[in-house]
Amino acid sequence: MHTVTAIYPGSFDPVTNGHLDLVARGAKLFDRLIVSVLRNSAKNPLFSVAERVEMLREGTAAFPNVEVATFEGLLVDFARAQGAHAVLRGIRAISDYEYELQMAHMNRRLNPEVETIFLMPDAQYSYVSSRLVKEVFRVGGSVEGLVPQLVIDRLGRRAARSETPMPP
Ligand code: PNS
Numbered sequence: 043m044h045t046v047t048a049i050y051p052g053s054f055d056p057v058t059n060g061h062l063d064l065v066a067r068g069a070k071l072f073d074r075l076i077v078s079v080l081r082n083s084a085k086n087p088l089f090s091v092a093e094r095v096e097m098l099r100e101g102t103a104a105f106p107n108v109e110v111a112t113f114e115g116l117l118v119d120f121a122r123a124q125g126a127h128a129v130l131r132g133i134r135a136i137s138d139y140e141y142e143l144q145m146a147h148m149n150r151r152l153n154p155e156v157e158t159i160f161l162m163p164d165a166q167y168s169y170v171s172s173r174l175v176k177e178v179f180r181v182g183g184s185v186e187g188l189v190p191q192l193v194i195d196r197l198g199r200r201a202a203r204s205e206t207p208m209p210p
Contacts, residue, residue, distance in 0.1 A: 045073040048128035048159065049121050051113070054079050054094045055087045056193045057101050058175055060167030064132045067161050069105040076124055077102060081114040088176055093196065101190050118153035129158045134168045 050068055054061060054077070068075045079094050089097070091112055098110045113120035121129060129149060131142055146158035163170075167188075175185050179197045186194065 046071075046128065047074040047076065047124060047126040048072040048130045049076050049078050049117065049124060049126045050130040051078045051080060051117050051120075053083055053085060053087065053172065054098055055085070055089055055172050056094060056175070056189060056196065057098050058167070058170050058172055058189050058193075059187065060132065060134065060163040060170040062101050062190065063163040063167055064130065064161055065102055065105065065108055067163075068130045069108050071159075072128065072130075073107060075105070075108045075130070076126065077108060077110045078117075078120065079110070079112045080117075081112045088200065089196070097190075097193055097196065100192050116152060118149050118156050121156050122153065127156055129156055131158060131160055132163050133160045134163060134170075 048068060048071075050065065052061070065075065065077060077098050079091055079098070081091050087094075095110050095112060102108045102110060111124075117129065121127070129146075131145070133139055133142055142158075142160065146160075149156055149158060162168075170188050175189055175193075176197075179185050179194075179201070185197070189197075
């Protein structure tokens with residue numbers, strides 16, 4: 043049987059309801075969707091890769107054809123190793139387009155057999171990003187409805203821990 047596998051790559055630091063909206067859409071289109079967390083990112087993450095994977099696994103548990111994995115190195119190499127010919131990315135607004143276009147062309151150059159598929163998350167998530175969620179939470183704002191409750195709980199635990207004074 044011919045199955046279509048897609049990789050949904052990202053930092054997911056942390057997963058947002060916009061990401062999960064895209065997972066739901068992708069899960070309907072592809073036989074197998076592998077949400078894949080980049081391990082060797084240059085970014086300074088708030089959550090470890092293991093924590094991000096755990097949150098993604100909990101957040102995507104309702105989708106039987108969705109898996110969560112990690113990768114390092116080139117995305118197209120990981121896609122090839124997984125037998126995937128599609129990369130799924132979300133475009134929230136025109137501001138995302140330029141960066142996504144560059145990545146899609148670079149990935150095509152690296153492996154012309156991998157196609158990038160863009161989907162739009164629901165309009166209610168068009169301004170939601172992991173970066174803004176972290177910023178709003180850090181200064182005491184509500185992120186309810188923007189991330190799953192399990193992420194809010196983790197953000198709370200992380201904040202409580204970082205407020206504990208370091209031992210002398
Ligand atoms: O959520 P992000 O941070 O926008 O995701 C970016 C990601 C992980 C998709 C991108 O950085 C990536 O694919 N990195 C792996 C390295 C790679 O293959 N680079 C070439 C494509 S530009």
